[in-house]
Amino acid sequence: MGDTIAAVATAPGRGGVAIVRVSGPDAHSVAERLTGRSVDPGRVSLRKVRAPDGGHVVDEAVVVAFAAPRSYTGEDIVEFQCHGGVVTPRRVLEACYSAGARPARRGEFTERAFLNGRLDYAQAESVLNLVDAKTSRAADSALDGLSGCRRREAREIYDCAVSLSATLEHALDVDEGDLGVAFYAKVRGEAVALDKRIADALRRAKEGRILRDGALVALAGAPNAGKSSLLNALLGESRAIVSDVPGTTRDSIEAWIDLDGWPLRLVDTAGLRATDDEIELEGVRRAESLIARADVVLALDCMPRRAEGRVIALHAKCDLGRGEGLNVSSKTGEGLHALKRAIVERLESLAVEAADSADAPEGEEVICAFAAARSLLKDFIAAGDGPFDIVIFANAVRSVAERLGEAVGAAYSTDMLERLFSRFCVGK
Secondary structure (H helix, E strand, O other): OOOOHHHHHHHOOOEEEEEEEEEEEOOOHHHHHHHOOOOOOOEEEEEEOOOOOOOOOOEEEEEEOOOOOOOOOOEEEEEEEEEEOOOOHHHHHHHHOOOEEEEEOOOHHHHHHOOOOOOHHHHHHHHHHHOOOOOOHHHHHHHHHHOOHHHHHHHHHHHHHEEEEEEHHHEEEEEEEHOOHHHHHHHHHHHHHHHHHHHHHHHHHHHHHHHHHEEEEEEEEEEOHHHHHHHHHHOOOOOOOOOOOOOOHHHHHHHEEEEEOEEEEEOOOOOOOOOOHHHHHHHHHHHHHHHHOOOOEEEEEOOOOOOOOOOEEEEOOOOOOOOOOOEOOOOOOHHHHHHHHHHHHHHHHHHHHOOOOOOOOOHHHHHHHHHHHHHHHHHHHOOOOOOOOOHHHHHHHHHHHHHHHHHHHOOOHHHHHHHHOOOOEEEE
């Protein structure tokens, strides 16, 4: 990290202000070359920014400097708060390059904060989650992680695993006949308590993932079942074309909504039916693919394939007559509140169900560590009371401690860090 990096830290496009961030050992000298004056960390000044090669003014910007280690990255930092738009931030950034900085990689500022001890792994993930938050609840969840709540929770779980592992390692040096029934009961009780703490943490972690990424909610049914009308009713606006002609929706139409703090990606799919129309057939294929991947399927008078356990059965035209499942009218609004409540309850149960699953998404290191730990413990917990093979259990708990060590920062791999920081945007 001996070089100095620079990037635009604000979203591209038209705006009043854009921020060009420079971090590294030469950040202050870069600012001095562009402004012709030394910078004073902790003070804010308005200065003309000149290109170092020709000396012409590229902008007039507010310059804010920070000194290591009291900065976001733990390094010297300078931020140029310049005029927004497309051209001006680019000109200021190119001037920074000419003055000795290089382009920052994706997430490199936060990566440096991590490597310099300003953030731990969980907090770095929380920065990404906060940037990507689509609802206030998602932002609150990310802020909890950024404050260190997840780190402390994971650390306490890790300490419990290490303590249990130490107990078992000690028992390996004792004759099993001298251990007694009380020892086995005590160890199994500690394992059960550890498993419960991991399950609670896993539930919260997976809930956080849903809040970050959003939940995919697919509307499925035959043509004219009322999917497009229901999408419009849930959105509160006319987004999808509604027609009595079957097969109007041939491609997937999607929109985001905030439902009690849960970010939902609502998708209106093509009507499910046999057809010889190649365009409509492709729409049906896409619908089936979305249904297979959806967190929740709103099934209108149908039961889609490969959607068991994720379905909320609906009849969406109850103003014309009652049907099976939850009766909803997009026209009168009847049942819409109950439907929204059912979706929320389904999402809340998803995290609980996920805590009992050994499956974990690739790249979700903390979730993977928790899931692996539960998998290693489950056989011994399920075995009930009585003696067990201490050697096998000791090896399993040692592996649990090692996996949890990744969650608290006791061990990191290069690939693990690359997967995290490659998900950031440039400038963060």
